[in-house]
Amino acid sequence: MDNNSRIYVAGHKGLVGSAIVRNLQSKGYRNIIGKTRQQLDLTDQAAVEAFFAEAGIEYVFLAAAKVGGIGANSAYPADYIMENLLIECNVIRSAFKHNVKKLIFLGSSCIYPKMCPQPIKEHYLLTGPLERTNEAYALAKISGLKMCQYYNEQYGTNYISVMPTNLYGPNDRFDVNNSHVIPAMIAKIDTAKTLNRPNVQLWGTGSPLREFLYADDMAEACVFLMETYEGTEHLNIGTGQDISIRRLAETIKRIVGYEGELIFDASKPDGTPRKLLDVSKIEALGWKAKVDLEEGLRLAYQYYLDNVK
Secondary structure (H helix, E strand, O other), X not given: OOOOOEEEEEOOXXXXXXXXXXXXXXXXXXXXXXXXXXXXXXXXXXXXXXXXXXXXXXXXXXXXXXXXXXXXXHHOHHHHHHHHHHHHHHHHHHHXXXXXXXXXXXXXXXXXXXXXXXXXXXXXXXXXOOOHHHHHHHHHHHHHHXXXXXXXXXXXXXXXXXXXXXXXXXXXXXXXXXXXXXHHHHHHHHHHHHOOOOEEEEEOOOOOEEOEEEHHHHHHHHHHHHHHOOOOOOEEEOOOOOEEHHHHHHHHHHHHOOOOEEEEEOOOOOOOOEEOEOOHHHHHXXXXXXXXXXXXXXXXXXXXXXXXX
């Protein structure tokens, strides 16, 4: 991949896609192609095929996906599996038909079994049942990973799959009902501060342990692998450190400056008890996360204040 390569970032307006675009631009790549959902519906096979036929794409970052938190995944499983499968099938198939040199597919750490040994190694995939609350999304992401492997095996393609831990940062969706835990907490706690509410109710017991990676670190890892990695095994991407949901909420509360009470609703699902990735493989290749959680949360909150609130 050189500075004049034609690079398509699918999902270039989203959390990870926009970070990949920023990273590529900072490294001098000039031919970065992005299409909004209105310009190109990735669930439409004919539209995706026509785009690849005309665009002369050489490299693909497949960061487009339908994503959401526990509530949204539980409520709309058919939508999550169908839309994500369509996106993956259409982009990967068209990339193959039009001789894309290299593709990187972004999955999710939820592909691993619910009761995985910790930290989670790449080879734990498909060794046990999935977490029920996001099973549909996980199955779609597993299918995308396997599709890349099968194309590599059958056709000798160079398709990479990466499994990031929980991501957050600029261009996230700060929706208290349908977003991931960090943006939902930021929005909910800041709203409580603004309205001077005495407490904030949060889902679950607060006991689950989660790992969080800043989006720009994820982008750096993706570009690094696109430039250097020639293996066919999927790779975990994370920080190698986790935190309880309760402590995370308390940290966000402190950063926001909210003085009310945090109340955890134990009647709501916790999800997987612990999810920490083993990142020894990617670190052995020469990449390591740089943004610590405290710094990343401050950056995410400032983005929320400047662009969302």
